[in-house]
Every structure is written in structure tokens, then in C-alpha cells.
Amino acid sequence: xxxxxxxxxxxxxxxxxxxxxxxxxxxxxxxxxxxxxxxxxxxxxxxxxxxxxxxxxxxxxxxxxxxxxxxxxxxxxxxxxxxxxxxxxxxxxxxxxxxxxxxxxxxxxxxxxxxxxxxxxxxxxxxxxxxxxxxxxxxxxxxxxxxxxxxxxxxxxxxxxxxx
Amino acid sequence: xxxxxxxxxxxxxxxxxxxxxxxxxxxxxxxxxxxxxxxxxxxxxxxxxxxxxxxxxxxxxxxxxxxxxxxxxxxxxxxxxxxxxxxxxxxxxxxxxxxxxxxxxxxxx
Numbered sequence: 001x002x003x004x005x006x007x008x009x010x011x012x013x014x015x016x017x018x019x020x021x022x023x024x025x026x027x028x029x030x031x032x033x034x035x036x037x038x039x040x041x042x043x044x045x046x047x048x049x050x051x052x053x054x055x056x057x058x059x060x061x062x063x064x065x066x067x068x069x070x071x072x073x074x075x076x077x078x079x080x081x082x083x084x085x086x087x088x089x090x091x092x093x094x095x096x097x098x099x100x101x102x103x104x105x106x107x108x109x110x111x112x113x114x115x116x117x118x119x120x121x122x123x124x125x126x127x128x129x130x131x132x133x134x135x136x137x138x139x140x141x142x143x144x145x146x147x148x149x150x151x152x153x154x155x156x157x158x159x160x161x162x163x164x
Numbered sequence: 165x166x167x168x169x170x171x172x173x174x175x176x177x178x179x180x181x182x183x184x185x186x187x188x189x190x191x192x193x194x195x196x197x198x199x200x201x202x203x204x205x206x207x208x209x210x211x212x213x214x215x216x217x218x219x220x221x222x223x224x225x226x227x228x229x230x231x232x233x234x235x236x237x238x239x240x241x242x243x244x245x246x247x248x249x250x251x252x253x254x255x256x257x258x259x260x261x262x263x264x265x266x267x268x269x270x271x272x273x
Binding site for chain 2: 025026029030031032033034035036037039058060064065069
């Protein structure tokens with residue numbers, strides 16, 4: 001098959017392998033689209049270099065395409081967990097518990113753990129605008145995991161503090 | 165011309181355009197993008213159509229089936245379902261109302 005196709009699809013597969021959100025059927029779909037697009041371009045008599053440029057213009061770079069697909073998939077999957085009302089209710093409930101009962105640290109500890117767990121599940125750390133612009137970076141080790149680890153550990157420590 | 169405004173306007177129209185295309189017959193991704201390119205105004209890049217189709221599928225506006233192809237990999241054909249047809253009808257009514265309202269304002273001014 002055409003060199004342009006081979007190079008693009010290999011890079012695209014490589015980008016997709018770092019993302020758990022892009023499934024096999026989407027890869028097959030993109031593959032088919034790319035093959036047909038390149039074939040049409042070649043049938044029009046374009047050179048390999050012209051086809052390569054048009055492919056990049058039509059699909060963007062392989063990493064950009066993977067990011068587009070991944071981002072949309074994440075938006076769909078996290079819809080269930082994205083209810084902001086639930087976050088507010090849980091936060092208010094924790095604060096009310098702190099003020100109205102003898103339990104002081106446990107509600108806040110549980111709230112911190114909830115923030116960390118939700119952030120990991122939804123891949124949507126609300127406080128980090130960086131990840132809103134580059135959602136695929138979530139899969140890299142770094143600030144995202146440190147941020148969640150801090151919240152998780154603080155939560156556990158607060159709970160321990162309550163009962164020790 | 166305000167590109168951001170135009171971008172948002174087109175973005176809001178893609179789902180409607182896809183529903184209108186699929187109302188006639190099932191189509192696969194490449195076919196949809198080629199047909200949209202013919203309209204010029206609703207031209208969309210190859211990769212950009214798939215998030216739209218994914219979103220519409222998860223919102224249960226369209227369904228799909230796979231079909232073998234002589235020329236390469238299997239093709240994923242999309243078709244509009246009942247909810248999609250209903251949504252199409254509702255959105256077209258809204259679109260016509262908005263267009264009518266804007267036209268009225270334009271005539272008055």
C-alpha cells in the first residue's frame with residue numbers, strides 16, 4: 001500500500017496505543033477512510049508529496065487526530081460522572097457534617113478522597129486548566145497523578161487523625 | 165467576517181446536516197465528508213467527522229452496521245433511527261423559525 005498511508009497509519013496507531021479511549025472499530029474506520037481518500041487523490045494524478053500534504057490538511061497530524069478522537073470519547077464516557085450538582089451536594093454535605101456533628105476531619109477527608117477518585121475516573125481534574133486543553137496528557141505520569149495522590153493521601157490522613 | 169462566529173454556526177449545523185444526509189440512505193464516514201464538501205459551506209475535514217458521528221451514536225440519533233468492502237477494510241455505515249428522525253424534524257422547525265425571525269428583523273431594518 002502507498003507509502004503515505006503506511007507512514008501515517010503507523011504513526012496514528014502508535015499515538016492511539018497510548019490512549020485507552022480509542023477502540024479498534026474507530027481505528028478500522030479511520031483506516032478505511034484514509035485508504036479511500038489517498039486512492040482518490042492518486043487517481044486524480046497527484047504526486048506522493050502532494051498526497052501527503054493533502055492528507056495532513058484533511059486529517060491533521062496523527063497525534064492531532066488521535067487527540068480529537070480521544071477527547072470526544074472521554075467527553076461521552078464521563079457524562080455520567082460529570083454532574084456538577086452532585087459535587088456541590090457532596091461538598092455541602094461534608095461541610096454541614098463538620099459543623100453539626102462531633103466528626104470534624106472525616107467528612108473533609110472523605111471529600112478529598114472523592115475528589116481524587118472522581119478525577120482519576122473522569123480524567124477531568126477540575127482545577128487543572130492545562131488538562132482541559134490537552135486531555136491526552138492525562139495519560140502521562142506527572143502533575144495529574146501527583147495532584148490526585150496529594151488529595152488521596154490528605155484524605156486518608158484526615159480520617160486517621162479523626163480516629164487516632 | 166468573524167471566523168469564531170462562523171465556526172460555531174457551522175459546528176451547530178453538522179449534526180443536522182448528517183441527519184439530513186442519512187435520512188436518504190445509509191452512508192459511511194468518507195462518503196459523508198465527500199457529500200458535505202459538495203455543499204462548500206458545510207465542508208468538514210476527514211478526521212473531524214468521527215467525533216460528530218460518535219457523539220450522535222451515543223446520543224442515540226443514529227445507528228450503524230458494518231459491511232465488507234471489495235476495495236479495502238470493512239465500512240461502517242450509519243443510518244438515522246426513529247429518535248434521530250424526530251430530532252431532525254424538531255431541529256429543522258427550530259432552524260426555520262430562527263431563520264424566519266432573522267429575516268423579519270433584516271427586512272424591518
